[in-house]
Amino acid sequence: MSLENIYDKALNFVLNYGPRVIGTIVVLIIGLWIIKKISKSILRLLEKRNIDVSLRPFLTSLISAILKILLIISVMGMIGIEMTSFIAILGAAGLAIGMALSGTLQNFAGGVMILIFKPFKVGDFIEAQGYAGLVDQIQIFNTILKTTDNKIIIIPNGGLSTSSMTNFSTQETRRVDFVFGIGYGDDLEKAKSIIMTIAKNDLRVLDNPEPFVRMGEMADSSVNITTRLWVKGADYWNVYFDTMEEVYKQFNAQGINIPFPQMDVHIQK
Numbered sequence: 001m002s003l004e005n006i007y008d009k010a011l012n013f014v015l016n017y018g019p020r021v022i023g024t025i026v027v028l029i030i031g032l033w034i035i036k037k038i039s040k041s042i043l044r045l046l047e048k049r050n051i052d053v054s055l056r057p058f059l060t061s062l063i064s065a066i067l068k069i070l071l072i073i074s075v076m077g078m079i080g081i082e083m084t085s086f087i088a089i090l091g092a093a094g095l096a097i098g099m100a101l102s103g104t105l106q107n108f109a110g111g112v113m114i115l116i117f118k119p120f121k122v123g124d125f126i127e128a129q130g131y132a133g134l135v136d137q138i139q140i141f142n143t144i145l146k147t148t149d150n151k152i153i154i155i156p157n158g159g160l161s162t163s164s165m166t167n168f169s170t171q172e173t174r175r176v177d178f179v180f181g182i183g184y185g186d187d188l189e190k191a192k193s194i195i196m197t198i199a200k201n202d203l204r205v206l207d208n209p210e211p212f213v214r215m216g217e218m219a220d221s222s223v224n225i226t227t228r229l230w231v232k233g234a235d236y237w238n239v240y241f242d243t244m245e246e247v248y249k250q251f252n253a254q255g256i257n258i259p260f261p262q263m264d265v266h267i268q269k
Contacts, residue, residue, distance in 0.1 A: 124168070
């Protein structure tokens with residue numbers, strides 16, 4: 001092939017494909033610029049909506065990647081590359097991958113839903129999937145709980161986002177419930193007065209709603225007194241244990257019997 005033929009072919013190629021290539025490059029540059037602007041706008045929107053900090057870069061990068069893929073497909077079509085077969089292969093591969101990773105994708109979707117709707121946040125004490133603990137991390141596939149005895153529980157987000165969950169940290173106050181048993185021969189009003197005095201003297205116990213101390217049940221071997229005290233969420237366990245100890249001490253000191261199961265054994269000769 002002579003140099004003149006090579007020159008003619010190159011010239012024909014430039015004349016035929018040059019404008020299309022230049023147009024494609026221009027579209028690619030403008031498209032990338034627009035995608036960058038859209039990503040920044042989405043990030044500002046997520047910040048305005050107070051979306052979790054760990055979710056913002058993930059959603060922004062995910063949307064940016066999808067837009068870039070669509071842009072590349074459009075650019076390849078402008079050049080003249082046949083995209084029908086390519087898109088069909090891409091769709092089939094996506095379907096196969098989706099079926100193989102269905103559980104992982106469910107956890108991914110659950111993580112996104114948790115981070116968007118915020119049924120709990122890091123630092124909350126929750127009970128879900130048979131486990132209870134402090135939320136240590138909210139990852140995109142799993143949520144990590146730290147139990148009260150310092151164990152780490154990893155719960156997949158798929159089940160966590162679709163099942164019932166108890167959050168103990170959302171409300172400022174909580175109710176501490178007790179059942180104190182006294183003997184049938186003991187003074188009920190005196191026992192109630194002791195419990196009420198203990199509650200009133202504890203500054204952590206709220207006055208509104210006021211403490212509730214009433215006889216709740218005449219059981220087989222005891223008269224049960226139902227007690228309900230309202231406290232701030234952070235004081236729940238301290239009030240619970242302190243009240244139990246103080247009631248035990250005061251009952252013993254003031255002659256109130258605390259019944260316990262007994263068995264009488266009669267031996268006949």
